[in-house]
Amino acid sequence: MAVLDILTYPNERLREVSEEVDHFSDPELQLYIDDLIETMHAGPACVGVAAPQTGNPIRLLIMDCSLARKPPEGNHGQLVVFNPVIIKWSGMDVAREGCLSLPDYTGNVMRAVDVTVQFQDRHGEEQVVTMTDFEARVIQHEMDHLEGKLFTDRIVSRKADLFRRKVRSPKKRKPDPNSPAKNTDQQPSPS
Numbered sequence: 001m002a003v004l005d006i007l008t009y010p011n012e013r014l015r016e017v018s019e020e021v022d023h024f025s026d027p028e029l030q031l032y033i034d035d036l037i038e039t040m041h042a043g044p045a046c047v048g049v050a051a052p053q054t055g056n057p058i059r060l061l062i063m064d065c066s067l068a069r070k071p072p073e074g075n076h077g078q079l080v081v082f083n084p085v086i087i088k089w090s091g092m093d094v095a096r097e098g099c100l101s102l103p104d105y106t107g108n109v110m111r112a113v114d115v116t117v118q119f120q121d122r123h124g125e126e127q128v129v130t131m132t133d134f135e136a137r138v139i140q141h142e143m144d145h146l147e148g149k150l151f152t153d154r155i156v157s158r159k160a161d162l163f164r165r166k167v168r169s170p171k172k173r174k175p176d177p178n179s180p181a182k183n184t185d186q187q188p189s190p191s
């Protein structure tokens with residue numbers, strides 16, 4: 001298993017639309033899933049990562065909201081998500097997000113509050129999962145990566161809603177549990 005390199009903005013490969021996956025029994029693919037999980041665990045307070053962020057434009061994302069400093073109640077833990085489709089959604093709210101591929105910025109992003117997602121798991125089995133709030137936000141953020149979209153594409157006003165991360169001196173750094181800016185696939189704060 002290996003920790004994979006993460007592409008950062010403005011790398012054009014982050015703009016690619018990813019391909020559907022259907023070869024689930026491929027041992028290479030199964031090893032790659034484990035590397036992606038390892039990569040997620042390597043990021044402090046990181047709760048998700050999408051394959052295109054590692055330069056692999058396939059419709060795969062990994063997420064695990066139980067890794068958040070304050071795990072949202074009723075979260076589904078680690079999910080390996082292939083070819084996801086949102087089949088139902090409701091509500092909209094704004095919260096702060098960050099992204100491993102945009103390490104210097106966070107932003108206020110409008111997303112659906114509740115989503116029901118149909119996808120295939122690592123064995124190609126059909127799954128349907130309903131998520132809410134933080135977990136719903138994480139999967140929407142990761143699914144955007146499969147479309148070549150970054151959270152900055154969803155920001156209404158760059159002036160009002162885009163924030164440069166403050167570089168804190170190491171000794172002053174105090175983890176700030178679960179701040180909305182803390183992470184979709186983000187590094188601590190969070191990607």
Ligand SMILES: [Zn+2]
Nearest residue numbers: 099100185191
């Ligand atoms: Zn991201």
